[in-house]
Amino acid sequence: MNTYSNHAIVFGNERLSIEDVVDIANGASAALNPEPQFQEKIQRGSLFLDRLLQEEGVIYGVTTGYGDSCTVAIPQELVNDLPLHLTRFHGCGLGDDLTHQQSRAVLATRLCSLTQGVSGVSMALLEQLTTLINQDIAPRIPQEGSVGASGDLTPLSYVASALIGEREVFYKGERRRTAEVFQELGISPIQLRPKEGLALMNGTSVMTALACLAFKRAEYLAQLASRITAMVSVAMQGNSFHFDEALFAVKPHPGQQLVARWIRDDLQASVPPRNSDRLQDRYSLRCAPHVIGALQDSLPWLRQMIENELNSANDNPIIDGDNERVLHGGHFYGGHIAMAMDTLKTAIANIADLLDRQMAQLMDTKYNNGLPRNLSGSTDHQAPINHGFKAVQIGISAWTAEALKHTMPASVFSRSTECHNQDKVSMGTIAARDCLRVLQLTEQVTAASLIASKQAIEIRLKQNEIEEGQLSHALLLMVRSLQESFEFVSEDRPLEDELRQCVTDIQAEKWTLYL
Ligand SMILES: N[C@@H](Cc1ccc(O)cc1)C(=O)O
Incomplete structure (x- = not known):
């Protein structure tokens, strides 16, 4: 402080x-x-x-x-x-x-x-x-x-x-x-x-305060999910052409175009990876700009709603000292923040779901194009007893499910209260609190996805399937930064402390991602 x-x-x-x-x-x-x-x-x-x-x-x-x-x-x-x-x-x-x-x-x-x-x-x-x-x-x-x-x-x-x-x-x-x-x-x-x-x-000051805090975390998550998508694409030996500029030029959502550009830039390599066995990656990779883009394209209007509420006289009655009038109305009503937070929590939970699906592919030898089972880094005689990221992936599924469960809109649960004077209310504070909970859970999913995708890239490097020189500068820096805090998992170890550290890093916006 x-x-x-x-x-x-x-x-x-x-x-x-x-x-x-x-x-x-x-x-x-x-x-x-x-x-x-x-x-x-x-x-x-x-x-x-x-x-x-x-x-x-x-x-x-x-x-x-x-x-x-x-x-x-x-x-x-x-x-x-x-x-x-x-x-x-x-x-x-x-x-x-x-x-x-x-x-x-x-x-x-x-x-x-x-x-x-x-x-x-x-x-x-x-x-x-x-x-x-x-x-x-x-x-x-x-x-x-x-x-x-x-x-x-x-x-x-x-x-x-x-x-x-x-x-x-x-x-x-x-x-x-x-x-x-x-x-x-x-x-x-x-x-x-x-x-x-x-x-x-x-x-509406409590819900508006929580909305401001939620907004900034959401903004960062949109970027981090884009970075993770690029890392997973490399680790899966996916197709970078799914993020092609000409492709996105014909779908003019600016936020979606921006996300595609971020991923495209992250994937820029001297030899662009191309999965010749599978011309079209599964949706959680191919449609990542569409999922993250829905969040990114919502941010400008969410900002407008939150900032208009912030800069409003949310009070009743309004005392207009200049014109000597008392104006009776309902400016305590938090409908805009309720709608903004119900929307934001849904968009964020979709990010958790996207990453959950990416991780499900990455761990599974049926889909991961030659990565070891559960991303286990063990290669010697100990390999059969090592389970790598198996439990982390189960955790990701649990956090994602809980995040999705919190997306029930709050604003539709209006109750007539206070002798039916307040017979239609916003429930915006509940929506904002839900949104913060969804953010926390999604940040946990994100932390696990970051550590797992870094492990997957390290495995590809160890298996000589990619070289460092093939990674874009941004991805290489990201992997190196992650390596400073999180050691490669070669033998099974409890990962709780590292996951918690990564959540803290995310909430502190440790990495400057895209300018
Ligand atoms: N919000 C009400 C005022 C109010 C205050 C306290 C209450 O417990 C109930 C109502 C109004 O401005 O009309």
Whole structure:
């Protein structure tokens, strides 16, 4: 953490990107737009609310109960306590906690929404959120309990609670009472003004934060799956002409064309390999650009959906201080993120499935064009007792099945809830959590596929069926880099630690793949 301390992301100025959120998640600091116009806009919103409260006396969520309870009038003397109650009755999250990194991403996405300047919050609230980011204090946020359409009310109540010094936070790797950490660092809890509890909680910031993190991992996996396809093609002595430029010129999906180009470049060799026995490789090789391309071609519109949600005022009501209007609507609804995450998890699970099929071919002497059974590297009298990657391939099948199982769309499981006020909801947070799970499983499949395809290439080299000079520069570098961490499997050994290391390497984006 805090390796990004020199790099402050400015909120309340320009549109933020997925990368900005991921940078904050990984330790970058945050700053509020210092220009007076920004501060004035924020103040106009909160002053307008104050005035409205005095003059008219009825504001939804300020002088009324929440949601279906909007018909309940709140007496003047209880108005100030209302936000506190909102944060507290939503303190019912369950399931695993978001990680420290994910919690930081949530702070960033909520700050981005509130700095749109139409939520009626004070500068003090925005500053407190910024302080949490910059002091690396991450609210403890349980993952479960949001239907994603009244906003991520329950998980965001944990952000609101942290700002007022309640509940718990993660600080320096420990789970601590917020009040204790604040006292240690000399941070004063803020008091929530009318509407501020709602403004903090009534939006899509949890699902959007998770979507930003998922997007970057997906982007990397598309590249890594392309690299593995090239490695498997070499190891299978497959046909490089399946990735021909002229072939892809007649199918004008730009992402698919790009993936074909990546694989083509990776396969560039002085003597292009050609499998004369089998003119057309099986689909998991031949159609890899079509499978990975479906993901690659989805990325631009997924980015657009995620970034539009990120840069939105996902709140209700909207407080338009400039025109002195209170706009009632449903901007807490996470339909776009739900659709984006349901789509992304399906595209990613297809990558797991593709690699699973490639690995199934690679291990099987009926299909692998002369590689040893299960890629066993043992050649001496011990060979009969060696089973090489047999169990790893079974693992790949298990991880793939589990990834595919998680692709059930979440958005179609809307439940009418909260006395039928929230009678259609997005389930976007569930979709985003599914997507992260699918990513984790697919990264495991990818790690195993990387180590196995490297082993297969090493076997071809050892069998003198290819020479290093026949590998493209990129593939040679990749194999060498993998060799630094993962030793050739000549005798059976437990591979768990190496697989875990490889998953970590993938998540750290260790290899720069295609520029
Ligand atoms: N999302 C609701 C507000 C709400 C808040 C808390 C609840 O428990 C229920 C509803 C709205 O803006 O209309």
